[in-house]
Amino acid sequence: MFNYLAKSFDFEGRKNLSYSWNTNVFHPVNTSLNYGYTILESMVRKNINTIGLDVSIGYLHKIAPPKYPLVYGLQELFRYVIDYSAIELLETKLKKSDFITTESYHIRLKPNTTKLFIEKIKNNFNQRYEFKNKQHTLENMTFENIRELSKYITGNSKQLEFSIPGIAIKRNDNSQVRDKIMSIDPEKRKELKINRSTLWYQQKKIKEGKTIKIYNETRRGLNEQNWSCY
Known part of the structure; x- marks a missing residue:
């Protein structure tokens, strides 16, 4: 990893x-x-x-x-x-x-x-x-x-059980998807029919190390290129 x-x-x-x-x-x-x-x-x-x-x-x-x-x-x-x-x-x-x-x-x-x-x-x-x-x-x-x-x-409880939850990872922007989005240039963006401001915002968030929401138009464009995005 x-x-x-x-x-x-x-x-x-x-x-x-x-x-x-x-x-x-x-x-x-x-x-x-x-x-x-x-x-x-x-x-x-x-x-x-x-x-x-x-x-x-x-x-x-x-x-x-x-x-x-x-x-x-x-x-x-x-x-x-x-x-x-x-x-x-x-x-x-x-x-x-x-x-x-x-x-x-x-x-x-x-x-x-x-x-x-x-x-x-x-x-x-x-x-x-x-x-x-x-x-x-x-x-x-x-x-x-x-x-x-x-x-x-101290004897106030007869049983000891630690509670350790797993981290809930609620995201679909895995590293491969993020790399694909970062690789999209202006010409490719037009081909995939992704809005310019949408792509700019997503690439900006990725550069900042933040999670991103995969919008339908981005998901559709990536899937059309066989870039799996669920």
Whole structure:
């Protein structure tokens, strides 16, 4: 997935032969994921402190002061939100110039890239899903799941069940469709009978890394060219 969206980055994975730890800061994709996970860690730690649990005692990670094993374990519940946000970020056609290389050759996000990534993370955590017969944002659900753990630990609940919804991806503008739309030039637009302002607006939104609505005229034109667009 990452290599499809950002072929020029040649992403091998979170670990490789040179760097065995996930904190590989010498690659743009890993840098983006690390930054997102740091935001998630801060959110989870704040909620744990609010509820009153001890962040230094965990279940999945060993106790090793001054680390926070409880934070690391609980953030796993929502790590996928960061992964999806990073995929959305790469859909904006990031280039190596969107990152900074420090004197120690570490990769850092440029301010504009950081701002865009934070917006996508916030947007995904603000999506609402059903939890205990009510609608909650994903951010609030991180708090509620930690509170459920607290009730179980203190004996106020005999059963512990975390609620982790999948992200609802309501879109039909997949990467292939977006690439096809971006490849349409003025001559091709006329051939496909797509309104000029419609195409301009869609290409503008794609360049900004935003989702787009596939209008009927665009869908018809793409389908006529056997460019599948459902």
